Each structure stands twice: as structure tokens, then as C-alpha cells.
């Protein structure tokens with residue numbers, strides 16, 4: 001579904017965000033991406049959603065190389081990807097309904113369809129009763145859930161989330177994760193970037209770990225020992241990694 | 251339409267509706283967007299009114315000048331029609347000679363509409379009556395006025411150039427002292443009117459450019475103030491066109507409302523001037539109404555102002571919407 005083929009990203013200004021990143025997420029898979037702040041998690045998601053382009057290497061979705069996508073085609077790619085952000089990215093002067101309806105309006109759905117799907121999506125995140133509110137009147141967690149409803153309202157085959165539980169208490173975080181599980185069970189490929197390690201530990205899904213722009217664990221090599229990488233991550237005083245990534249030592 | 255997933259196109263049921271229904275729904279959608287843009291303008295009435303005021307005033311000036319020039323042309327066209335050539339005969343010409351000339355001139359039917367001879371006695375009487383100098387004229391021992399032949403040329407000889415040639419031809423006749431065609435002032439007037447016309451055009455073009463710039467800048471500010479919204483829309487897959495339309499409609503409304511305001515202002519200005527013009531016309535025992543501000547003029551003004559609005563917003567939208575990218 002998502003394939004990174006020796007991807008490097010250097011931001012304008014010389015900041016090397018990713019170096020030679022390789023991984024593959026299968027269709028219908030649910031996976032987590034974790035790493036320190038500044039490791040390059042958001043950068044990976046931006047490359048998938050075409051908010052950034054790789055400096056070197058190829059990103060493929062469903063076998064299509066995103067390097068071949070023209071600027072004018074980018075909006076159509078984004079319609080296939082549901083995206084959830086840490087900052088909710090809602091339109092503050094539009095109601096919850098209008099916010100969730102936006103992807104459908106853009107795609108030209110009929111009024112009736114929009115009504116039906118928006119209600120269903122809001123029901124799923126438990127916010128149907130706030131459908132006519134403005135986002136300002138919602139709590140941070142509620143705004144986050146509106147963002148999730150918007151991401152799934154047009155039933156994309158791929159769901160990306162960047163720190164979706166950043167604003168939520170542990171109980172609500174778990175509920176959101178269960179929601180992602182439900183989507184995943186319905187066949188959606190879910191890819192979540194987070195540094196909420198406790199949450200990941202409880203979920204038992206494939207976890208990719210990135211450190212200073214290098215993929216140090218793509219979650220396939222040592223499923224039974226995620227703790228080693230976790231403890232490694234939790235120690236900020238560790239010197240920069242000098243050995244080759246696990247991939248090359250195999 | 252999904253580029254990445256082949257099976258996904260059928261998911262969207264609106265793609266399955268018929269062509270005409272889709273066109274119809276597209277039309278409804280555009281109408282809704284247009285009204286939404288109008289509502290958006292209504293939400294900040296003061297800013298909207300100021301912008302429309304500037305546009306209205308900018309369009310009013312050239313429109314008013316244009317109508318004035320057109321009306322001036324109409325007036326002078328009336329004067330042209332009254333054009334006459336006066337032939338003054340040499341003093342000492344007998345009545346018989348004068349009548350012979352009248353006959354000869356009357357026979358030039360291809361160039362002359364009518365000719366009339368005014369005898370010195372009649373001319374003197376008329377002069378006495380009009381000037382009020384009756385008593386003093388009685389002291390003259392002999393009538394100093396010559397025979398005068400008043401000639402109305404055919405319409406095609408009323409233009410300055412042909413009229414001049416006709417005058418020269420008539421002056422060749424015997425017993426004619428000199429002819430008079432009071433046309434120089436008309437030529438001067440024509441020259442002035444044509445300069446005025448050029449000025450109107452220059453002013454109009456400059457103000458049209460400024461209207462485009464004003465609308466372009468207003469739309470630019472609108473776009474920048476909605477930066478975040480635009481970024482969000484792009485994030486969920488909006489094409490540039492989708493984002494563009496509301497701003498184009500805003501430009502349309504600015505143009506439309508500005509044009510309407512201009513039309514009302516012009517109507518008011520003409521009404522204001524009209525009384526003065528009536529006064530002036532009364533001095534010349536004439537009646538004159540300023541005309542030209544009809545439905546057609548409204549249509550032209552609206553067409554121009556809406557076009558300017560669309561051009562302004564198009565320029566802004568083309569440049570600035572592309573620049574906004576989510577990050």
C-alpha cells in the first residue's frame with residue numbers, strides 16, 4: 001500500500017529530515033510510526049500526502065509512484081487519503097457539519113448523500129449532538145474527533161494520522177485507537193505517527209521506529225522485543241547512532 | 251475519479267447521475283456559491299461599502315464625461331443642420347441683376363436646397379425692428395445695406411469642407427461681393443469636442459485600470475486573510491478551481507454593485523446639471539434635455555464594471571491561490 005524506496009528528504013535550508021528510508025506497509029495493515037521529536041515522523045506523512053516531495057528516492061502508494069504525480073493531480077491524490085493532524089486544521093467559522101462535509105462538497109456529492117454520510121461519520125466519533133456547533137465551542141478532544149470524522153467521511157482506502165491523541169486523555173486516546181481499529185477492520189490501511197509509547201505497547205500492532213531521519217526498526221525484524229527500542233528512545237542522552245540500521249546488518 | 255485506486259470511482263454515486271442532471275446540479279451549485287459570496291460581502295458591510303464606493307466613483311467619472319461629450323455632439327449636430335450661406339452682393343447691384351443671380355443659384359439644384367433674396371429695404375426694416383435704432387437710422391439719406399442672398403445648401407454640403415468649397419464656387423458668380431459661411435467657430439468647436447473625447451478616453455482607461463487594481467488588491471487581501479482556510483481545503487483535496495470560484499464571484503459582485511452605484515450617481519449628476527442646461531437653453535429659445543442614460547447605458551456600464559471586477563479578481567486569484575500550500 002505504502003512503499004518508501006530509499007527516500008531522503010532535505011528541507012530547503014539544509015535540514016536533513018530523512019536519510020535512505022525504506023519500508024513497506026501492506027494493504028489493509030495497521031501500523032504505528034514512532035520516534036523522538038524531530039526524528040522525521042511528520043516528514044514521512046507529508047511525503048505520503050504530497051505536502052512535500054522527496055529529495056531522493058520514490059514513494060509509492062498502491063504501486064503508483066508519487067514522483068509521477070503532476071501538481072494539478074495532487075488534489076485527487078489527497079481525496080484518497082484521510083488525514084488527521086495534531087493541530088485539528090478545522091475551519092473555525094464553519095459549523096461542525098460544514099467541516100465534516102467539506103471533502104464531500106469538494107467531490108461534488110449530492111446534498112442528500114452529504115447529509116447521510118456526515119451524520120454517520122459524526123455518529124461514529126460520538127459527536128452527532130454537536131453537529132451545528134462551531135469548532136470554538138468544542139473541547140480540544142472534540143475538535144480532534146471532528147477532524148477524524150472529516151478524514152473518514154469519504155471512506156478513503158488510506159488513513160494517516162499525525163499525533164492524533166496529542167490532546168486527549170488516556171481513556172479517550174484508547175477510544176480513538178479503537179476507532180482506528182474499526183476502520184482497519186473495515187479494510188482501511190491505517191498509519192499512525194505518535195510518541196505515545198504506552199498506547200502503542202497496549203495495541204500490539206506493527207511499529208516502525210525512526211531516529212534522526214533513519215529507519216532503525218521497521219517493525220518486522222524483532223516483534224517480540226519492542227522494549228529495547230523503546231528504552232533506547234526514552235534515553236535522550238544516548239550518543240547519535242553510528243552503526244548501520246538493522247536492515248543492513250541482517 | 252481516483253488516480254490511485256481503480257475500484258474507488260464507483261463509490262461516489264453522484265458520478266452515476268445523468269449528464270443533464272449533473273449540469274443542472276453544477277448550475278445550482280454555482281448559484282449557491284454566488285449567493286454565498288454575496289452573503290460574505292454583506293457580513294462586513296463597512297469594508298464592502300467603501301470598496302464599492304471607490305469603484306462606483308471611479309466608474310462614474312468617465313461615464314458622466316462620456317455622456318456630456320455625446321450630448322455636446324448632439325447639440326452641435328443640430329447647429330449644423332441650420333447652416334446657411336449668406337451672399338452679399340456688390341452695392342449698386344440692381345434688383346434685376348439680383349433676381350437673375352437668384353434664378354441662377356436656384357438652378358444649381360444638385361447642391362442647393364433653397365435660396366431666398368432679401369432686398370435692402372426689407373433688411374433695413376428688420377434691422378430697425380431688432381436693434382431699436384429706428385430713429386437714428388432715419389437720418390441716413392440712403393439705405394447702406396446691399397442685396398443679400400440666403401442659401402440653404404443640400405445636407406451633404408453642410409459639413410465644413412464641402413460647405414467651404416460651395417461657398418468658393420458661389421463667390422465666383424458676378425455681382426457677388428463676398429459670401430459668408432460662419433463655419434470657423436464650428437470647426438473650433440469640433441476640435442475642442444474631439445480633444446474632450448480623447449481626454450474622456452484617457453481618463454476612462456486610467457480609471458478602468460485603477461478599478462482592476464483596486465479589485466485585485468481587495469481580493470488579494472481576502473485571499474490572504476483566508477490563508478488557513480485555503481490550506482485546509484487543499485489538504486482535503488480541493489482543486490485550485492474549487493477554491494478560486496468564490497473569489498471570482500466576489501469580484502463579480504464588486505463589479506456589479508460598483509456599476510450599479512455608478513449608474514445611480516450618473517443619473518443624479520445629470521439630474522443636477524439638467525436644470526442648469528435648461529436655463530442655458532432657455533436663453534437661446536431652445537429646449538434641450540440631456541439624454542443617453544437609458545437601459546442600454548446601464549447595460550454597458552454594468553458589463554464594463556463586471557468585466558473589470560472579473561479581470562481584477564482573476565489576476566489576484568491566479569497569482570495568490572497557487573502560493574498557498576498546506577505545511
Ligand SMILES: Nc1ncnc2c1ncn2[C@@H]1O[C@H](COP(=O)(O)OP(=O)(O)OP(=O)(O)O)[C@@H](O)[C@H]1O
Nearest residue numbers: 011012013015017036037038039040041042043044
Ligand atoms: N518545513 C521545514 N523546513 C525545514 N526543516 C524542517 C521543516 N519541517 C521539518 N523540518 C525539520 O526536519 C526534521 C524532522 O521534522 P519532523 O516534523 O518530521 O519531526 P517529527 O518526528 O514529526 O517531530 P515531532 O514529534 O516533534 O512532531 C526536524 O529536524 C525539523 O526541524
Ligand SMILES: [Mg+2]
Nearest residue numbers: 041042043162
Ligand atoms: Mg510531527
